[in-house]
Amino acid sequence: MKNKIFLAILSGLLLWIAWPPTPYTAFLLFVGLVPMLLLLEEIMQSNSNRKGFLIFWMSFLGFFIWNTLSVYWVYNSIKTIGALVAIPISLIPYSLGPLLMSTACWLYYRLRKVAPLGWSLAGLVCFWIGYEYLHQSWDLAFPWMTLGNGFAISHSWVQWYEYTGVYGGTIWIWLVNILIFLICINLKKQGQKKHRQRLVAATVLAVLLPLSFSLFTYFNYEEQDDPSNIVVVQPNIDPYEKVGTISTSDQINTLITLSKKVAQPNTEFFIWPETAIFDEKGVDEDQIRSSNYYLQVQRFLYPYKNANVLTGIESYKYYSHDPTPSSEQIPGYNVFVDHFDAAVNIENSARVQFYHKSKLVPGVEQMPFGSALSFLKPVFAHLGGSTGSYGKQDEPSVFYSQSGIGAAPVICYESIYGEYVGKYVLKGAQFIAIITNDGWWENTSGKDQHLDYAKLRAIETRRWVCQSGNTGLSAFINQRGDVVKQTKWWTQTAIKQDINLNSDLTFYVKHGDYLAKAASIIAFLIIIYLIVKKYF
Numbered sequence: 001m002k003n004k005i006f007l008a009i010l011s012g013l014l015l016w017i018a019w020p021p022t023p024y025t026a027f028l029l030f031v032g033l034v035p036m037l038l039l040l041e042e043i044m045q046s047n048s049n050r051k052g053f054l055i056f057w058m059s060f061l062g063f064f065i066w067n068t069l070s071v072y073w074v075y076n077s078i079k080t081i082g083a084l085v086a087i088p089i090s091l092i093p094y095s096l097g098p099l100l101m102s103t104a105c106w107l108y109y110r111l112r113k114v115a116p117l118g119w120s121l122a123g124l125v126c127f128w129i130g131y132e133y134l135h136q137s138w139d140l141a142f143p144w145m146t147l148g149n150g151f152a153i154s155h156s157w158v159q160w161y162e163y164t165g166v167y168g169g170t171i172w173i174w175l176v177n178i179l180i181f182l183i184c185i186n187l188k189k190q191g192q193k194k195h196r197q198r199l200v201a202a203t204v205l206a207v208l209l210p211l212s213f214s215l216f217t218y219f220n221y222e223e224q225d226d227p228s229n230i231v232v233v234q235p236n237i238d239p240y241e242k243v244g245t246i247s248t249s250d251q252i253n254t255l256i257t258l259s260k261k262v263a264q265p266n267t268e269f270f271i272w273p274e275t276a277i278f279d280e281k282g283v284d285e286d287q288i289r290s291s292n293y294y295l296q297v298q299r300f301l302y303p304y305k306n307a308n309v310l311t312g313i314e315s316y317k318y319y320s321h322d323p324t325p326s327s328e329q330i331p332g333y334n335v336f337v338d339h340f341d342a343a344v345n346i347e348n349s350a351r352v353q354f355y356h357k358s359k360l361v362p363g364v365e366q367m368p369f370g371s372a373l374s375f376l377k378p379v380f381a382h383l384g385g386s387t388g389s390y391g392k393q394d395e396p397s398v399f400y401s402q403s404g405i406g407a408a409p410v411i412c413y414e415s416i417y418g419e420y421v422g423k424y425v426l427k428g429a430q431f432i433a434i435i436t437n438d439g440w441w442e443n444t445s446g447k448d449q450h451l452d453y454a455k456l457r458a459i460e461t462r463r464w465v466c467q468s469g470n471t472g473l474s475a476f477i478n479q480r481g482d483v484v485k486q487t488k489w490w491t492q493t494a495i496k497q498d499i500n501l502n503s504d505l506t507f508y509v510k511h512g513d514y515l516a517k518a519a520s521i522i523a524f525l526i527i528i529y530l531i532v533k534k535y536f
Helices: 002-018 026-030 034-044 051-070 072-077 083-112 117-134 147-151 166-186 193-220 248-262 285-290 292-301 370-383 412-416 418-426 445-461 507-511 514-535
Strands: 227-234 267-271 308-319 336-347 352-356 406-411 431-436 465-469 475-477 483-486 493-500
Touching (some): 002 026, 002 034, 034 051, 034 166, 051 083, 072 083, 147 445, 267 465, 292 308, 292 336, 308 431, 406 412, 412 431, 412 445, 418 507, 431 445, 475 493
Parallel strands (some): 227 267, 227 465, 267 308, 406 431
Antiparallel strands (some): 308 336, 336 352, 465 475
């Protein structure tokens, strides 16, 4: 048992050390799952009559260590409600992913009972990708720990994400780990030297071929010249002081002052962070042109004839008929209201464009599974959201400037969804604007991981990413995934950059998460087979 526990802990620690934002350790992803595979094999070859139980909970131990050490910062965003409540709530994101990962390992054990080792390992990869795809699709979505995200620091290694997305990285990691695992178990066998040599050769090729292709692409990639001047602003307003402490007008004045310091006559977009225009009551979308906040922005834009302000805003909208599922009826009236964590594009004309955040954070911005968990609303109210009452739109939409430039308004958490960001590009986005407020997590690795993952969106879409964080980090990322310019944490500043617009579509943008969907279908069919095999 001590050896099993050691292997589980070793696997969890190796994956954590390899995970962003730790530099120069991504190569450990190629061996991080080997101890786990050896653990599973040891249990399956044992005489225990509790093999399924041991596989599930031993693998959970390793994956729990990896996940908890990597996303420990979740606790920081909720600790203000008190440790007694914050700790058990934090255990949800810490444990949910590992539970699904352990389920994939348990399914592998069940498949191994009726299929050869090679086919079972292929099934394990499908089960794992199926879990990752589920964890980005259901109401409790939290795809932060998708294995392919692990190369976000070493982005030059995965330039082929423009064809596969992050699920290509998941397959790469599993392939190399499985080959090394097969070498390890082969070492215990006598008289199979040639087979072992073939496995070693396959492992070397599995690492070098994708890596060589990626590095060749990275060093030979050239952007087409189509410059546009963009300004990104970081106002550095404490998220806990945005309400009541500093007036909305003063916050906008801060943003305007910072913008003017670096603005040019040809600046096309000023990008302000999530909820930069924040009012406790919100802003009525239908009446925004009479809002003092809107007029402030209009006066600022007057000298910049082609400029736009793309900013986050807390807004609401009334409905007298056809209310949405998230809207609430105003007591005593046949009128419904929806509140949004939104983005708005304001320009030198009367046109105003809105986008309502679609990928809402479970609990904070969207109550999972409707009314079933409504009893948790008072707890989630302390997480910086609106206790699951935000409205949303189903599909992304693109903001277009008067000069025809298409910008993707990606709000915070949405930036970790590769296929969803790709849909902006399909609809005409020529660059990606990520507006976020990472101050809830304080100065932890959460903000660094968020920026690192944005590099992968740049590669997948071959679009510049312009990220505006309220308290940091803000940055410009080019089409290769390089951070060209970056701000410091908790610093009030603005930065500008001439970026290159792009209208070409990558294979991944056109086809989305096709690898994940195919693997999920295969996993589902295997599960049906296992059920039929067991009971019929």
